[in-house]
Amino acid sequence: MIEDKNTPRTPLSELGEFGLISHLTKNFKIKQKTTTLGIGDDAAVLGFENKKCVLTTDLLIEGVHFDLSYVPLKHLGYKSVVVNLSDVYAMNATATQITVSIAVSNRFPLEALEELYAGIETAAKIYNIDVVGGDTTSSTTGLLISITAVGHANEEELVYRSGAKENDLLVVTGDLGAAYMGLQVLEREKQVYEVNPNSQPDLDQYTYLIERQLKPEARKDISGLLKALEVKPTSMIDISDGLSSEVIHLCTQSKVGVNLYEEKIPLDPTVISACEEFKLNSTTVALNGGEDYELLFTIKQEDYPKIKANPSLTVIGHITDQKSGIGLVTRANEKIEMKAQGWNPIQDKND
Numbered sequence: 001m002i003e004d005k006n007t008p009r010t011p012l013s014e015l016g017e018f019g020l021i022s023h024l025t026k027n028f029k030i031k032q033k034t035t036t037l038g039i040g041d042d043a044a045v046l047g048f049e050n051k052k053c054v055l056t057t058d059l060l061i062e063g064v065h066f067d068l069s070y071v072p073l074k075h076l077g078y079k080s081v082v083v084n085l086s087d088v089y090a091m092n093a094t095a096t097q098i099t100v101s102i103a104v105s106n107r108f109p110l111e112a113l114e115e116l117y118a119g120i121e122t123a124a125k126i127y128n129i130d131v132v133g134g135d136t137t138s139s140t141t142g143l144l145i146s147i148t149a150v151g152h153a154n155e156e157e158l159v160y161r162s163g164a165k166e167n168d169l170l171v172v173t174g175d176l177g178a179a180y181m182g183l184q185v186l187e188r189e190k191q192v193y194e195v196n197p198n199s200q201p202d203l204d205q206y207t208y209l210i211e212r213q214l215k216p217e218a219r220k221d222i223s224g225l226l227k228a229l230e231v232k233p234t235s236m237i238d239i240s241d242g243l244s245s246e247v248i249h250l251c252t253q254s255k256v257g258v259n260l261y262e263e264k265i266p267l268d269p270t271v272i273s274a275c276e277e278f279k280l281n282s283t284t285v286a287l288n289g290g291e292d293y294e295l296l297f298t299i300k301q302e303d304y305p306k307i308k309a310n311p312s313l314t315v316i317g318h319i320t321d322q323k324s325g326i327g328l329v330t331r332a333n334e335k336i337e338m339k340a341q342g343w344n345p346i347q348d349k350n351d
């Protein structure tokens with residue numbers, strides 16, 4: 001953590017646990033009509049009438065999932081919320097509430113936690129969700145953040161990983177690989193900084209990549225877009241660990257195979273140029289990079305005309321029978337079997 005000697009450092013012990021929670025959440029406003037009661041009692045009270053409730057949770061640990069030497073705490077707070085909401089959107093549900101729990105060591109002053117919560121508050125505002133609970137406790141080592149997200153959907157709107165059928169089209173939102181290349185740039189700059197702390201890096205050309213790594217956005221818009229296009233996905237998953245591992249999850253749970261076309265994978269031009277610079281294969285980066293938080297879904301072939309002109313959506317393959325396997329069709333028209341190799345096996349979590 002880069003520390004500025006001019007900023008005040010209030011020890012957490014000055015507030016105590018209860019003072020700390022109410023201090024950190026004092027600006028949080030309740031906006032959702034499904035929140036009957038937020039922070040302040042033994043438990044929050046939520047009401048979804050006749051809808052299905054969607055619930056997902058994520059645990060982020062310093063040194064495993066994030067490195068505070070280049071991740072600003074405000075961005076970390078924002079990203080912690082976004083990665084959870086992405087899982088709610090991957091069910092084709094609306095996200096409405098989160099709880100936030102942190103364990104923190106004494107080396108963090110109150111001001112650092114205020115930064116973290118400022119990022120959480122910004123995400124809550126942008127994604128229109130309520131923070132309805134949480135806990136803080138002390139940690140003997142680093143920082144640990146656990147967020148649980150709640151959402152809802154009508155039962156017939158929910159989309160599972162298991163619904164893909166033979167001949168369906170495989171579709172991905174946005175573009176892939178940028179978050180991983182952003183991480184490569186940040187790791188390289190960290191090493192340069194360690195050798196020469198006075199170096200002034202010019203990172204302008206990497207803005208998109210770094211933003212995708214430090215401040216990713218979840219695809220809140222896709223559910224509404226598909227509804228407007230009158231398309232209901234047959235299966236869906238979000239891309240947290242890399243395209244190949246998510247494709248494998250979808251196919252395994254749907255008991256189908258796939259032909260995914262290398263030449264169709266959407267890449268931003270800055271990803272292609274950064275891959276050249278770092279001597280990495282852009283297809284490998286898109287397949288295994290992870291942290292893009294785009295959505296991967298299947299649609300019925302007859303729905304293709306409804307989505308084909310949309311710049312946010314790219315058809316990258318089609319579903320086959322299970323015996324045909326989970327295949328990547330290369331630019332040379334060879335079919336190779338895809339294997340999951342997330343960029344960090346420790347992160348290969350079940351979400």
Ligand SMILES: [Mg+2]
Pocket residue numbers: 086087090237238239240351
């Ligand atoms: Mg997920």
